[in-house]
Amino acid sequence: MATAFGKTLTTTETPIPGLIVLDLPVHGDSRGWFKENWQREKMTATGIDLPDFGPVQNNISFNDAVGTTRGIHAEPWDKYVSVATGRIFGAWVDLREGDTFGAVYTTEIDPSKAIFVPRGVGNSYQTLEPDTAYTYLVNDHWSPTATYTFLNLADETVGIDWPIPLDTVEISDKDKNHPRLVDVVPMPPKKILVTGANGQLGRALRAEFGDHPWIEYATRGDLDLTSPDLPTARRWRDYGTIINAAAYTKVDTAETPEGRTHAWAANVTAVAALARIAADNGITLVHVSSDYVFDGTKEGAYTPEDPLCPLGVYGQTKAAGDAIVSSVPRHYILRTSWVIGDGNNFVRTMASLAERGINPRVVNDQTGRLTFTTDIATTIRTLLESRAAYGVYNVTSAGDPVSWYDIAREVYRMTGHDPARVTGVTTEEYFADAAGPVAPRPRNSVLELGDGTYVCAPLGPDRLREYVTA
The missing domain is CATH 2.60.120.10 (Jelly Rolls)
Known part of the structure; x- marks a missing residue:
């Protein structure tokens, strides 16, 4: 022939x-x-x-x-x-x-x-x-x-x-x-590495993905992302995806000298190391970002294309991490706001205060939407399994934007308490007597959720109730 x-x-x-x-x-x-x-x-x-x-x-x-x-x-x-x-x-x-x-x-x-x-x-x-x-x-x-x-x-x-x-x-x-x-023993898929496995998002990812031989859940004790030996710590060609759920999230402590060092190490140095490994080995890198990469002065919701303009140290480190991850050929950046997960969170704190008879003062001049860690985990799995286009995605609950004050009142109502017990105050009033440094917060944390353009999850009474009653 x-x-x-x-x-x-x-x-x-x-x-x-x-x-x-x-x-x-x-x-x-x-x-x-x-x-x-x-x-x-x-x-x-x-x-x-x-x-x-x-x-x-x-x-x-x-x-x-x-x-x-x-x-x-x-x-x-x-x-x-x-x-x-x-x-x-x-x-x-x-x-x-x-x-x-x-x-x-x-x-x-x-x-x-x-x-x-x-x-x-x-x-x-x-x-x-x-x-x-x-x-x-x-x-x-x-x-x-x-x-x-x-x-x-x-x-x-x-x-x-x-x-x-x-x-x-x-x-x-x-x-x-x-x-x-x-x-024949079938060949398993390429490995998935989840960092920060003990954190709120890490636990949600474990529940979403389950335990399989090809999924590795790593804590800081298992894998030091800032170690110079990280490039040789694994046979990275065996991995297809890294989901980075490790992050420094102490927003106010990041404004201290020690906190600044830790924030940059976890949110920038470690991310840069993972990005190099992902780029060198054809790995998909999933990175969870934050509304803190914006200064909150925009009129209207933030899109993935809006320029970054962080206010404090935490936001600066998250913005730097976003810029680094965007250079990886195969990447997903999930921009979230007001994250609520298993463990201590705002919703459970308000429910506890209501039960103990405490009447809280809650900030009413910051606006956004909640994001549940379970929804972030589900979204990550959806993006990976559907092989969606690489890039930046906004991931929050759907619905009208609200303030922290609005959410607190709803928690009080859902737990059978009078929402009028919650008093709304400005950010300045709330932190007026703070003993330590206070990080600047974006007043507008609303992320745009377009039809079919961005990934979102609905927020209904049942979703909020999961965290109120847990």
Whole structure:
């Protein structure tokens, strides 16, 4: 079969998710032919979800004889397979955990065709012409400690129809002894690392994602994000996502010399280290931001595109973290406001005061919306599983903006107490007798929630009641 000249660059999906066939333009004449085997800009702009997978190694397997057969090998990295000369029959089997485990796809490949093989999909081929040069790009360096998965070429359940019978060709003893499908241990997905696992958001993420071998929940004691050894603390190529739920959130203490140091270490230095690791290893970095990156002087709600203008140290460190994370090719920045989670929070404090007969003074000149940690966790999972566009998302409860005073009165009402017991005061009045430094607060913390543009979660009586009664 002669190489097909003059084709346009097209991509075709297969029954195996992520396994993509490419028809390559090959230009030839009496002297031979030329092709662009991998052209990043053109190939990632085809409309099919062909990732910019970042190859770091190019391997070539030269095969003298027709019928040379190799496989089936599933590796913990992505491969871009093509041939420089000759022709192969290729067979791919999905060996990843999931509904498509065991799915098979076969096709022939000559120099005018290529195939993108995602991590965990078993790869095998049989040469159909002599002097076939089989070549592949991979996005990780080969490692003897990496986790591999194999399948026997002759497995009856997948039933690959090899053009040349396997009993007539040369196959390595190692390939002959690979397990049947029933005995294959599926390759798990890339790992997810959740930092700050003991915090309010960390606990919500544990409840949302559950406990699985490929999900790692790390506390500061498990993993010091400010350590110079962080780049070698894990085999980072095994990770697909880092969800950074670790942060310094003591807004007022951040205004002290010691607090400033801790805030910058946790919210900037650690974030910069994670960002470098994510960028270097093709990891998706999820970062939770804050309304404090704005000064609160805008008329109307803040959009993700609004310029950052923080007031105090905490806001400055969060804004710096946002800027760093935005440089990571695969990133989600979730901008939140007035976060309420499991543990001590404003809602539970107001419920406790009501029960103890205390009549609080509550700030009435700061406006925003609550954000529940459970909703942040659900949103993170939704963004990751839907493979939403990378970028900045506003995440708060939906509904009309309110003040802290309004929320306190509602908590009193819901717990059967007179909301008139709550007195509204200005921010200046509330902090007039503060013993230590007070961080400046944005008066307007309202984040815009557009139709289909930003992720949001509804706030209803049942949601608030979860935290009032817990």
